[in-house]
Amino acid sequence: MAQQARAIQTRRSILVAAADVFDERGYSSATISEILARAGVTKGALYFHFASKEDLALGVMDIQLHSDPLPPQLTKLQELVDQGMILAHRLRHEPLVRASVGLAMDQAVEGLDRGTPFRAWIDRLELLLRAAKSQGELLPHVDPGETAEMLAGSFSGIQVMSQVLSNREDLGRRISVLLHYVLPSISTPAVLATLDMAEDRGERLLRTLETVPSQVGTPN
Amino acid sequence: MAQQARAIQTRRSILVAAADVFDERGYSSATISEILARAGVTKGALYFHFASKEDLALGVMDIQLHSDPLPPQLTKLQELVDQGMILAHRLRHEPLVRASVGLAMDQAVEGLDRGTPFRAWIDRLELLLRAAKSQGELLPHVDPGETAEMLAGSFSGIQVMSQVLSNREDLGRRISVLLHYVLPSISTPAVLATLDMAEDRGERLLRTLETVPSQVGTPN
Structure with a gap:
């Protein structure tokens, strides 16, 4: 349960970071590396939750x-x-x-x-x-x-x-x-x-x- | 006068081409080379009328x-x-x-x-x-x-x-x-x-x- 809560928390921080970057730069200028830096998570963690920039955008729109x-x-x-x-x-x-x-x-x-x-x-x-x-x-x-x-x-x-x-x-x-x-x-x-x-x-x-x-x- | 009319015509075709590309791809994904190809003009002709992609966007917005x-x-x-x-x-x-x-x-x-x-x-x-x-x-x-x-x-x-x-x-x-x-x-x-x-x-x-x-x- 603690592990699941952590995963939800990580997913959420990635979405928040992606949202910040999309909001500031627009979709096409946003990069995965900037989202990674902003979220403070590893590349592995990001790709565990989201397969691509498109997938991140879907996650954000879904909110x-x-x-x-x-x-x-x-x-x-x-x-x-x-x-x-x-x-x-x-x-x-x-x-x-x-x-x-x-x-x-x-x-x-x-x-x-x-x-x-x-x-x-x-x-x-x-x-x-x-x-x-x-x-x-x-x-x-x-x-x-x-x-x-x-x-x-x-x-x-x-x-x-x-x-x-x-x-x-x-x-x-x-x-x-x-x-x-x-x-x-x-x-x-x-x-x-x-x-x-x-x-x-x-x-x-x-x-x-x-x-x-x-x-x-x-x-x- | 004929020369001025040609210049106006060239400027117009470049703007139409830029508009097409902006409309299809959005501003940040649009490239000068695609606009050049679409307009069928030389790089020199384009840069005679517009200094940059931003300048093209200003020209299009101005319409x-x-x-x-x-x-x-x-x-x-x-x-x-x-x-x-x-x-x-x-x-x-x-x-x-x-x-x-x-x-x-x-x-x-x-x-x-x-x-x-x-x-x-x-x-x-x-x-x-x-x-x-x-x-x-x-x-x-x-x-x-x-x-x-x-x-x-x-x-x-x-x-x-x-x-x-x-x-x-x-x-x-x-x-x-x-x-x-x-x-x-x-x-x-x-x-x-x-x-x-x-x-x-x-x-x-x-x-x-x-x-x-x-x-x-x-x-x-």
Whole structure:
């Protein structure tokens, strides 16, 4: 068991190091030797867990697909908002999340299916929107599938722009602006009036989660 | 004059070749020798116009900043919609435009100011939104600056997602969806009812422009 825990820990440090390097250099300029140096592990240890740079990228992208569930809220649309606000906050503070999203956006990532992380993110939002629809939270014309795609696409571009213009300092505000413009076209007025879409929503939510250790922070 | 025209033509072919290579490989994997081969020009000709790969990238990004003006419409918000729909159409059909946007989104582009194309795009949209505001087309709470940033950011992400999921086949539809969700939070109802945000808007508009040769298609 101690040995298994150590292996999980080593795998995690390699992924964190790979994420740092992918995040700083982009995929194609990243080298295994820089990842090795950053992780402080032997070549043997790295190749025990990951066969190649591609395999490392897959491991990093995978992180995003398995993030922990968020606490249930009074409305499904608040949970939808929370997904965006939490991701905005984690992008600012967690290199693993940053690299995971960065790889999906990186044109130089050839041979890897960059569609998988997009589809996983779209599916998660679509599920929430379908639940919102069945609870009567959506305006009648709203199509959960196309709305989920629009939100995922918009989010992904706004985070690149925020990275370029402010090193993601203003990401919370920018995602809050997006939600303020889009939600009135999605939500019934009664639900809209209850939504917390403030730019510090992600930070506040994460602080609550940190007091409930069983729900967050466990490595995959 | 004939010599100058040839020089402009050569510069243009080099930029088109560079755009193709950047678009296919991403910035960091692109090589000068592949661009040379693609352009069918001598090394001397290329270095006469561009000092380095960075300089080529600047030239390609610059294209986006100097695209031709679109025809005036009855409302400034229709002109705003047209900017997005035309860009969606050009992204599908013009490698130069594709590479120009791609470079702004490419994390591996180090040492170049990727903020410039974003700011130029934001400025253009903000100008249209300010004009729309002064014509009474906007809802009272709308802030032209943050709205322009939100639209530019959303657009840029949706085009990456469309590229990943459908090789941009569905880009017109996706931008039309974005506009349908966002414009009701920007436009007065009376103007909203007049807006043409259909997914083939860009194509139709470009067809009109092609019959007015003085307005379009002149290289910079």
